[in-house]
Every structure is written in C-alpha cells, then in structure tokens.
Amino acid sequence: MSSDVSTGAGRTGRGRIERRQAILDGAFAVFARRGYAQACVQEIAGEAGVAKPTVYSHLADKESLYREAVEAAAERVGARAVSAVEPLRTAPGPDDLRPALTAAAHALLSATCDQEARTVRQLACAQAVQFPDLAAAVRERVLLRPHAALADRLARLVLAGRLRPCDPDRAACHLLSLLTGALDLRPDADRREAAAEAVDVFLSAYGP
Known part of the structure; x- marks a missing residue:
C-alpha cells in the first residue's frame, strides 16, 4: 500500500481526497449490506482498500x-x-x-x-x-x-x-x-x- 507521503503537495492533496472518497464509498456499501449496528470499521477499510488506521485518520x-x-x-x-x-x-x-x-x-x-x-x-x-x-x-x-x-x-x-x-x-x-x-x-x-x-x-x- 502506498504511503500518504508524496513529494508533490498537489499529489498529496489528491491522494487524500481520493482515499477519503474511497472510504466513504466503502462505508456506504458496508452499511447498505450490514446496517449500522452490524457494520465494523475493519470491513469498511477492506471495502475501501485502505488500512484501518487510514480510516480513522479521515473519520474519527x-x-x-x-x-x-x-x-x-x-x-x-x-x-x-x-x-x-x-x-x-x-x-x-x-x-x-x-x-x-x-x-x-x-x-x-x-x-x-x-x-x-x-x-x-x-x-x-x-x-x-x-x-x-x-x-x-x-x-x-x-x-x-x-x-x-x-x-x-x-x-x-x-x-x-x-x-x-x-x-x-x-x-x-x-x-x-x-x-x-x-x-x-x-x-x-x-x-x-x-x-x-x-x-x-x-x-x-x-x-x-
């Protein structure tokens, strides 16, 4: 998995925006399948293709x-x-x-x-x-x-x-x-x- 660090400020910004969108899309898909109570952050991270700590770095x-x-x-x-x-x-x-x-x-x-x-x-x-x-x-x-x-x-x-x-x-x-x-x-x-x-x-x- 690539790091959040980039040598270009623009690329870093785009990377974070894309990751955040992927997390939101993944969360929506998991909540649609599981409902709120049964959904877990680990599954959302997997759906989004990011590590669990990355999810928490974007949303608390x-x-x-x-x-x-x-x-x-x-x-x-x-x-x-x-x-x-x-x-x-x-x-x-x-x-x-x-x-x-x-x-x-x-x-x-x-x-x-x-x-x-x-x-x-x-x-x-x-x-x-x-x-x-x-x-x-x-x-x-x-x-x-x-x-x-x-x-x-x-x-x-x-x-x-x-x-x-x-x-x-x-x-x-x-x-x-x-x-x-x-x-x-x-x-x-x-x-x-x-x-x-x-x-x-x-x-x-x-x-x-």
Missing part, C-alpha cells in the same frame, strides 16, 4: 462514517434529481410540452428511484431515532431541493403560458406524488410508462 469513528457516507450519497441523489428537471428551465414550445415533461419526469424517476436513492432513504430511516439530524439532512437533499427545483421550472412554464395559472409548489407536489406513487404501488412498472402516465394525468389538471 463509526458514527462519523455513517453520517458522512449517507449524506454524501444523499447529495449525489439530490444533484441528479435537480439536474433531471434542468431542461425545463427553458420553456418548450406548445407542441413540445408533453415530451419535454415526460423526459424530465422519467429522468426524475431514474434519479430518485435507483438503488442508491433507495438505500439512502432506507439507511436514514433505519437510524432516524439515533440520528434525527441525519434524517432531516437526507430529506432536505433528496426531497426538498428537487421539489423546489421542479416548482421553479413549473412556475416558468406557467409564466410562458404552457401551464394554466396555479401554485407551482402545489403543482410540483402533485407531479411528484403521481410519479413516486405509481412506483410505490407497482415497483416493477416500466419507468418510461410510469412517467408518461403521470404526465398525462398532470396535464389533464394543469394543461393550458
């Missing part, structure tokens, strides 16, 4: 590993969800509204219902009593931020006359409920079909 204890690994994964999930609705920032033409909304809805489903997203929610809920602040942080990243981004894009569509005048926050809640509710009831449903069906219902209520 198992609680810190859990918090930072889950928050880092939640940040990735939230960023993908926000990116999913970014194309709606520029209002599509009247004939392009349905396909544009459907594409954004499918991307949003893919971002919020993939394995990493499900695992983040499971881990946050499993330890919500012990780490209530972590559960709140995960909710902020994977639910509230994407909701705010979607509400902003829907408000732009209202201003452009692509949707009828409405409360964009409420409209965003309705669209998200249509999307996630479909997969909650039919987890094996095709995501493209689920997105198209949700947009059909949404436009029947909010179409111009």
